[in-house]
Amino acid sequence: MIRLEGVAKTYEDGTVAVTGLDLDVPANTLVTLVGPSGCGKSTILKMVNRLIEPTAGRIYLDGTDVTDADPVQLRRGIGYVIQQVGLFPHQDIATNVATVPSLLGWDKKKARARALELLDLVGLDPAQFAKRYPHQLSGGQRQRVGVARALAADPPVLLMDEPFGAVDPIVRARLQDEFLRLQRELGKTVLMVTHDIDEAVKMGDRVAVLAGGGRLAQYDAPAAVLGAPADDFVAEFVGGRRGVRRLSVTRIDPARLESMDGIAAADLAGTLDVGSTLEDALALLLREDKAMIGVTDGPRFLGVLTPNGIHAMLRADVNAPPAD
């Protein structure tokens, strides 16, 4: 896990980027750092892998103070994904992905085999892409290579700075979904910077909302940040549409379904798995212009979800403000 204790950074010109920040990123969780431009997000990330030295405070990785570590060794043990990807233009994709394993002294064959495995993992067919050069890839494909490269030496910790920022919204949504799927498999400890509240609540197990000067305004589950903003700054930052946004972070609650008694299958808009979000449910109801959805858990039928049920689940969501 990553722990920041009283971390501060004042740049040489006197700019105060971060003041007294305490933050715990538990092992195997994805924490998003979100906030307005210039609030210190990238500075925080770069202090963790010591691209920037803090002015005060301590940063621990699995209990070890990072300031005691050799910065080069430290960085090899931390995956780092940035928006501009920073691939080496004169090396092919497989060589780019194998950068850290090669630096760590893996033999050539093993490093290459690992690179091909990683390309496959991020959805790039090695047969097609391994020998291409960065300029022969689309922006989204380059971004995937960036993720593959960061994962190549299997670091327990990943730092991601606007990793999906440089692509159009559709590719971005696909990359986000793919990364979430990967993360469910790999369970890395991830600190991800974004300025986009939708990305923050979609990707984060927990969301750290930062105000200017790296002040931690709220650190909570996505539903809590949207449902119970800690102060006016957070409320304004998450925006007036926060009620609608909560649909995408609240999942169907099997305890609040209605029975199928007296309902014909033809009345249902369709069925959804119990892991689906309320946004999925509402989208299905509106698309089919019906008022009921069957909810299943694999082969088991659990009950019926109605618009009233959706409303009740939103209101009951943990930490949501009291119903009015």
Ligand SMILES: Nc1ncnc2c1ncn2[C@@H]1O[C@H](COP(=O)(O)OP(=O)(O)OP(=O)(O)O)[C@@H](O)[C@H]1O
């Ligand atoms: N090398 C530097 N010297 C002086 N000030 C700096 C330096 N790097 C960053 N800053 C300032 O520190 C503050 C925090 O910058 P940082 O890049 O961490 O913000 P950010 O939240 O990541 O912003 P953005 O979302 O726009 O990328 C800003 O006011 C920025 O201008």
